[in-house]
Amino acid sequence: xxxxxxxxxLKTKFPDAILAKEETKPDPAVKIxxxxxxxxxxxxxxxxxxxxxxxxxxxxxPKIPALCVVYHPTSYTHKTIVALKAYLPRTExxxxxxxxxxxxxxxxLERETYDMFGIRFTGHPDHRRILCxxxxxxxxxxxxxxxxxxxxxxxxxxxxxxxxxxxTGGHA
Amino acid sequence: MLSQDSLVMTSVDEVLxxxxxxxxxxxxxxxxxxxxxxMATGAADYDLERFGCGVFRATPRQSDxxxxxxxxTLKMASRIRTLYxxxxxxxxxxxxxxxxxxxxxxxxxxxxxxxxxxxxxxxxVYVPGCPPRPETLIEAVMMLQKKIRVTQNxxxxxxxxxxx
Numbered sequence: 001x002x003x004x005x006x007x008x009x010l011k012t013k014f015p016d017a018i019l020a021k022e023e024t025k026p027d028p029a030v031k032i033x034x035x036x037x038x039x040x041x042x043x044x045x046x047x048x049x050x051x052x053x054x055x056x057x058x059x060x061x062p063k064i065p066a067l068c069v070v071y072h073p074t075s076y077t078h079k080t081i082v083a084l085k086a087y088l089p090r091t092e093x094x095x096x097x098x099x100x101x102x103x104x105x106x107x108x109l110e111r112e113t114y115d116m117f118g119i120r121f122t123g124h125p126d127h128r129r130i131l132c133x134x135x136x137x138x139x140x141x142x143x144x145x146x147x148x149x150x151x152x153x154x155x156x157x158x159x160x161x162x163x164x165x166x167x168t169g170g171h172a
Numbered sequence: 173m174l175s176q177d178s179l180v181m182t183s184v185d186e187v188l189x190x191x192x193x194x195x196x197x198x199x200x201x202x203x204x205x206x207x208x209x210x211m212a213t214g215a216a217d218y219d220l221e222r223f224g225c226g227v228f229r230a231t232p233r234q235s236d237x238x239x240x241x242x243x244x245t246l247k248m249a250s251r252i253r254t255l256y257x258x259x260x261x262x263x264x265x266x267x268x269x270x271x272x273x274x275x276x277x278x279x280x281x282x283x284x285x286x287x288x289x290x291x292x293x294x295x296x297v298y299v300p301g302c303p304p305r306p307e308t309l310i311e312a313v314m315m316l317q318k319k320i321r322v323t324q325n326x327x328x329x330x331x332x333x334x335x336x
Contacts, residue, residue: 132247152250154249155287155291156286
């Protein structure tokens, strides 16, 4: 099954939730309605034989502006990977329904997406940061993220901006 | 050859430092790819045990050498400090690789990397390299042994180390 056949089947099944086909190179993507992600993935898993969820990742588009969650349902039967893109408003903590009840592996992927982009997954069983420390402020992969000057009393930058850039032997 | 009832004159300091330098017990502690090289150094080909430094301990309470092998993230830095504080005196630290020395490739853009482990614990020997070859780590251990050899400590009374 090619991408276009999958898209047609999705469009027939969900005329409202499938918004557009993005003709990006090298792989096209399906733009979907974020609130319908669970229904779409359940249909793809059960009817279209997309057995596994390859990846959940996030993208920050400051110019649109939008935060995007990208799902990669993968089919071993058809040897096909389809990208689903759900655009969310670029607010402090936008939210999208979790898919952990469909794919167990989505648990950590969603936690990572939350950790890096601050996208909330409503209904997630264990909604915590996964890589950054629990008391970390901000979401590092957002384009406007500024790394802190100090974390727990430890200086973070190698040199502070106002300092002359000379080697101080590690003690900035 | 010394006969059976002969005497050797030395100082207590000499004997203690000689014993310490030849029985360094490192902490089993690897953070990133440098740890692979550290394991290679401890394994048969390079055999760190030849220098009395191969008994990698699984607890900081039995170790007197910490080899910081790898990238020190901010999340790990406070743990490193805890491990260092748990080691009994006298203790030494080898900072292995560019990341532990100065942040390595994350020196500018790395928001989560501590720019040098010497920001949280005092370091005795810095080993450059990314990662350093096992020979380099052995050289660092031998340099540390030279340093321990000339250290003067009177009978177990140690000056508390000045923490960074």
